[in-house]
Amino acid sequence: xxxxxxxxxxxxxxxxxxxxxxxxxxxxxxxxxxxxxxxxxxxxxxxxxxxxxxxxxxxxxxxxxxxxxxxxxxxxxxxxxxxxxxxxxxxxxxxxxxxxxxxxxxxxxxxxxxxxxxxxxxxxxxxxxxxxxxxxxxxxxxxxxxxxxxxxxxxxxxxxxxxxxxxxxxxxxxxxxxxxxxxxxxxxxxxxxxxxxxxxxxxxxxxxxxxxxxxxxxxxxxxxxxxxxxxxxxxxxxxxxxxxxxxxxxxxxxxxxxxxxxxxxxxxxxxxxxxxxxxxxxxxxxxxxxxxxxxxxxxxxxxxxxxxxxxxxxxxxxxxxxxxxxxxxxxxxxxxxxxxxxxxxxxxxxxxxxxxxxxxxxxxxxxxxxxxxxxxxxxxxxxxxxxxxxxxxxxxxxxxxxxxxxxxxxxxxxxxxxxxxxxxxxxxxxxxxxxxxxxxxxxxxxxxxxxxxxxxxxxxxxxxxxxxxxxxxxxxxxxxxxxxxxxxxxxxxxxxxxxxxxxxxxxxxxxxxxxxxxxxxxxx
Amino acid sequence: xxxxxxxxxxxxxxxxxxxxxxxxxxxxxxxxxxxxxxxxxxxxxxxxxxxxxxxxxxxxxxxxxxxxxxxxxxxxxxxxxxxxxxxxxxxxxxxxxxxxxxxxxxxxxxxxxxxxxxxxxxxxxxxxxxxxxxxxxxxxxxxxxxxxxxxxxxxxxxxxxxxxxxxxxxxxxxxxxxxxxxxxxxxxxxxxxxxxxxxxxxxxxxxxxxxxxxxxxxxxxxxxxxxxxxxxxxxxxxxxxxxxxxxxxxxxxxxxxxxxxxxxxxxxxxxxxxxxxxxxxxxxxxxxxxxxxxxxxxxxxxxxxxxxxxxxxxxxxxxxxxxxxxxxxxxxxxxxxxxxxxxxxxxxxxxx
Numbered sequence: 010x011x012x013x014x015x016x017x018x019x020x021x022x023x024x025x026x027x028x029x030x031x032x033x034x035x036x037x038x039x040x041x042x043x044x045x046x047x048x049x050x051x052x053x054x055x056x057x058x059x060x061x062x063x064x065x066x067x068x069x070x071x072x073x074x075x076x077x078x079x080x081x082x083x084x085x086x087x088x089x090x091x092x093x094x095x096x097x098x099x100x101x102x103x104x105x106x107x108x109x110x111x112x113x114x115x116x117x118x119x120x121x122x123x124x125x126x127x128x129x130x131x132x133x134x135x136x137x138x139x140x141x142x143x144x145x146x147x148x149x150x151x152x153x154x155x156x157x158x159x160x161x162x163x164x165x166x167x168x169x170x171x172x173x174x175x176x177x178x179x180x181x182x183x184x185x186x187x188x189x190x191x192x193x194x195x196x197x198x199x200x201x202x203x204x205x206x207x208x209x210x211x212x213x214x215x216x217x218x219x220x221x222x223x224x225x226x227x228x229x230x231x232x233x234x235x236x237x238x239x240x241x242x243x244x245x246x247x248x249x250x251x252x253x254x255x256x257x258x259x260x261x262x263x264x265x266x267x268x269x270x271x272x273x274x275x276x277x278x279x280x281x282x283x284x285x286x287x288x289x290x291x292x293x294x295x296x297x298x299x300x301x302x303x304x305x306x307x308x309x310x311x312x313x314x315x316x317x318x319x320x321x322x323x324x325x326x327x328x329x330x331x332x333x334x335x336x337x338x339x340x341x342x343x344x345x346x347x348x349x350x351x352x353x354x355x356x357x358x359x360x361x362x363x364x365x366x367x368x369x370x371x372x373x374x375x376x377x378x379x380x381x382x383x384x385x386x387x388x389x390x391x392x393x394x395x396x397x398x399x400x401x402x403x404x405x406x407x408x409x410x411x412x413x414x415x416x417x418x419x420x421x422x423x424x425x426x427x428x429x430x431x432x433x434x435x436x437x438x439x440x441x442x443x444x445x446x447x448x449x450x451x452x453x454x455x456x457x458x459x460x461x462x463x464x465x466x467x468x469x470x471x472x473x474x475x476x477x478x479x480x481x482x483x484x485x486x487x488x489x490x491x492x493x494x495x496x497x498x499x500x501x502x503x504x505x506x507x508x509x510x511x512x513x514x515x516x517x518x519x520x521x522x523x524x525x526x527x528x529x530x531x532x533x
Numbered sequence: 534x535x536x537x538x539x540x541x542x543x544x545x546x547x548x549x550x551x552x553x554x555x556x557x558x559x560x561x562x563x564x565x566x567x568x569x570x571x572x573x574x575x576x577x578x579x580x581x582x583x584x585x586x587x588x589x590x591x592x593x594x595x596x597x598x599x600x601x602x603x604x605x606x607x608x609x610x611x612x613x614x615x616x617x618x619x620x621x622x623x624x625x626x627x628x629x630x631x632x633x634x635x636x637x638x639x640x641x642x643x644x645x646x647x648x649x650x651x652x653x654x655x656x657x658x659x660x661x662x663x664x665x666x667x668x669x670x671x672x673x674x675x676x677x678x679x680x681x682x683x684x685x686x687x688x689x690x691x692x693x694x695x696x697x698x699x700x701x702x703x704x705x706x707x708x709x710x711x712x713x714x715x716x717x718x719x720x721x722x723x724x725x726x727x728x729x730x731x732x733x734x735x736x737x738x739x740x741x742x743x744x745x746x747x748x749x750x751x752x753x754x755x756x757x758x759x760x761x762x763x764x765x766x767x768x769x770x771x772x773x774x775x776x777x778x779x780x781x782x783x784x785x786x787x788x789x790x791x792x793x794x795x796x797x798x799x800x801x802x803x804x805x806x807x808x809x810x811x812x813x814x815x816x817x818x819x820x821x822x823x824x825x826x827x828x829x830x831x832x833x834x835x836x837x838x839x840x841x842x843x844x845x846x847x848x849x850x851x852x853x854x855x856x857x858x859x860x861x862x863x864x865x866x867x868x869x870x871x872x873x874x875x876x877x878x879x880x881x882x883x884x885x
Contacts (some may be wrong), residue, residue, distance in 0.1 A: 035763045035765050035791045036725075036727065037767050037793050037798075038765045038797075039788070040694060044696060047696065059687055073765070111885070117625065127726055185878050186764060186765070187764035189857055190761050190763065190764060190856070190857060191855075191857065191858065192764060192856035192881070192882070193852055194859070195856045195883060196881075197860065198853035198854075198863035199879075200855075200867045200881045201867075201879070202877045204881050205867070209770060224871070224872040225872075228871060228872070229871060229877050230848070230875045231876070233876055233880070234880070235884060236853065236880045237884075247848065247849065248848075248849055248850070248851045249849040249850070250842075251851050251852065251853065252850075252852045253853040254852075254866055254867070256854075257856045258853070258882075277838070284807070284809050284811060285809070285822070292817065293837070294814065294816050294817070294833055294834055295811060295815040296814050297811035297813060300805045301758065301761035301857075302771055302778055302805055307759075307859055308761075308859060309766075309860060310764055310765060310789065311764035311765065311766065312789075315757045317768055318758050318759050319756050319757060321758065321771040321773050321778060322771075325810055325812060326813065327812075330858060331859075331861050331862055334866065338832055338865070338869045340831045341838060341839060341873055342835075343869075343872060345875045351857065357860070376786070377766075377788050377789075424596060431725060431795070432726075432797070434763065440804035440807040441797075441802070441803050443743070443800050443801070446672050447671065447720070456576040474810050493805075501657070
């Protein structure tokens with residue numbers, strides 16, 4: 010996030026939500042949005058589903074799935090036509106504006122209504138509201154990124170914020186509310202194929218040299234494989250061995266049959282996990298992992314806030330995860346002799362300028378720190394891009410409409426979209442007996458009109474089939490979803506929804522198009 | 534901002550206009566007893582325990598809702614005030630089970646603390662008592678309205694913290710109760726089981742069900758940590774007794790969330806003790822997992838990773854790190870992949 014969660018409560022005059030069901034996927038952030046809306050902060054919700062926050066919203070833009078770019082372009086079209094753009098910000102802080110203008114010229118409101126289903130007058134209202142509200146924050150999550158055009162969706166939102174000068178202050182910005190507890194931190198730590206910790210590019214000679222000196226080994230400068238490419242390479246036979254820590258791609262990655270095939274093809278697989286998961290079943294060696302309550306360390310939340318994780322009980326398998334990894338690596342002839350996670354952090358921070366000012370003593374004293382925090386007297390950074398962007402000028406990157414990779418047709422007439430529900434978190438909470446005693450199975454959402462046509466009611470079971478797989482699910486009949494759409498979560502191993510999801514990926518990030526694919530439904 | 538000078542217990546205090554007597558007293562470290570007041574919730578003035586004496590006022594105003602005026606002279610502990618508080622407590626316990634010796638909230642029960650402070654052992658008022666059925670039909674929250682003192686903190690928390698609006702007041706007078714629409718059990722209501730009502734309840738009326746019978750409050754060690762579920766980054770305390778986690782308690786000084794949590798953060802922690810947890814390394818032999826020692830597992834991994842790298846080259850290895858694990862663990866995994874396996878094939882589920 011460019012900005013901080015607290016600004017929802019203290020600064021925002023308008024929240025523009027697109028593709029985020031915040032009260033379910035990020036409940037506490039969602040509570041704050043509700044509180045803000047009730048104190049008079051305007052709320053715009055763009056979502057094909059009737060999510061809870063729709064009931065608090067001033068405007069609900071129920072776009073057809075996969076039409077976010079035309080929607081955002083349409084808003085920018087109106088803003089420019091009405092002269093509501095921030096000319097000073099565009100002039101001083103950005104480049105490539107003419108290209109943006111030329112692209113969005115082609116998205117007049119009538120055309121956008123046709124593509125998105127959002128009425129022209131609503132487009133005008135929301136465009137004017139966003140452009141003329143001084144402190145307007147954009148929030149998005151996977152409803153924006155889990156599309157074939159996910160990166161382009163994000164760029165379009167950045168275009169919208171820059172066009173109206175909503176950057177570099179409190180109460181503005183582009184705020185992706187990140188999914189997992191430490192997805193921000195895993196990226197920050199360089200668990201990515203192209204960067205070291207602090208986003209230092211592996212291909213840069215100076216960076217390579219720095220890490221060779223620090224770690225005493227020659228460093229690879231070829232960009233590595235992204236997850237989907239890893240499984241592709243396993244299929245092809247170029248990747249032979251894998252180590253997987255605390256992830257269950259068989260349930261969580263799209264098109265899971267393909268993942269299973271990749272895992273099967275490996276010569277050697279090590280999985281470090283809490284449970285014998287669907288992924289761990291493929292392993293040659295399974296190392297038992299310790300839970301968050303059994304390890305010291307840190308997580309970094311969606312607003313770049315580093316916070317402590319503290320060991321409350323002894324590790325159930327007898328070793329904390331960092332100890333297991335260190336021992337495994339040491340046996341391979343590369344001794345890792347850390348005394349504690351604090352030492353690991355200190356080494357990491359000494360190599361990552363943006364986090365160099367964060368250490369355990371400061372976290373103990375202050376509770377948390379938001380990077381960038383370059384020195385130990387730096388207070389941390391609540392909001393970013395003040396005065397200038399990381400790259401200097403903000404680059405407008407206009408996009409045209411990119412339809413989803415697979416849309417319903419005669420054979421597969423329903424559109425499947427997926428996401429999280431309030432009561433579960435990915436594939437960990439199904440191991441909570443308390444939670445499972447109440448919310449124990451998938452309840453796919455189906456519109457009453459479709460249910461009537463099919464002669465099914467809440468609690469009935471359907472077989473859902475896509476070109477890639479089939480699952481059985483119970484349904485809940487609800488107008489939260491539009492006719493022609495079935496919506497499912499992916500939490501339950503008995504209904505592994507990702508057996509169905511699309512094989513289409515965003516070409517830049519490799520993110521799967523979880524939000525749109527075509528399925529057929531059969532009553533069973 | 535206009536500043537107003539007043540005197541509290543003989544101490545001169547200067548506070549902004551509009552400040553309540555209670556907040557003015559707080560600002561100079563004078564603690565006035567309170568049950569319904571909560572700094573994170575709107576002021577209600579319901580319990581009357583915070584009454585004080587104000588010079589020139591025949592009545593004893595509730596300090597949590599009474600703003601200061603210039604020259605105000607306040608006595609927070611006069612004989613009349615003490616007598617009034619005692620009577621209020623006696624009225625409260627007249628209709629409150631005195632089963633404190635087995636109540637799990639003791640040690641964190643404000644009602645018990647104040648009764649102790651004011652020497653209220655029992656009530657001289659004898660009359661009808663509530664006999665509400667205990668709501669234990671959900672796995673998370675135990676609701677015993679017989680212990681409710683109608684402070685309304687739960688109603689306000691549900692509305693003002695979570696925005697769920699699931700609780701309100703039903704009936705009047707003796708029959709008044711803070712409950713769900715239609716007075717149904719939590720499980721049958723619109724409750725989202727965030728547990729904010731439990732976090733603010735000053736008595737044993739609302740309790741974490743998992744903690745019942747697990748330990749007295751003063752035996753519990755609290756370990757501050759960060760929630761392992763979504764990316765909001767809520768903090769909470771793991772409640773630990775004898776090396777075992779028995780619950781999650783939220784904390785007003787958590788930076789991001791204060792006392793707010795969701796059903797997963799507050800009640801989903803029990804996955805830790807699921808009997809399916811792996812406790813020993815497993816090695817697959819002839820297609821079946823067999824328990825192994827750590828040494829065997831580490832040696833086999835070192836051998837096979839080494840052989841594969843030697844045979845097929847460093848590009849033949851890939852690592853999946855984890856967005857659920859700590860920064861330190863992620864740092865180690867990417868360092869291992871780059872420095873030992875010699876490639877950049879390291880990724881995690883940020884993109885999937």
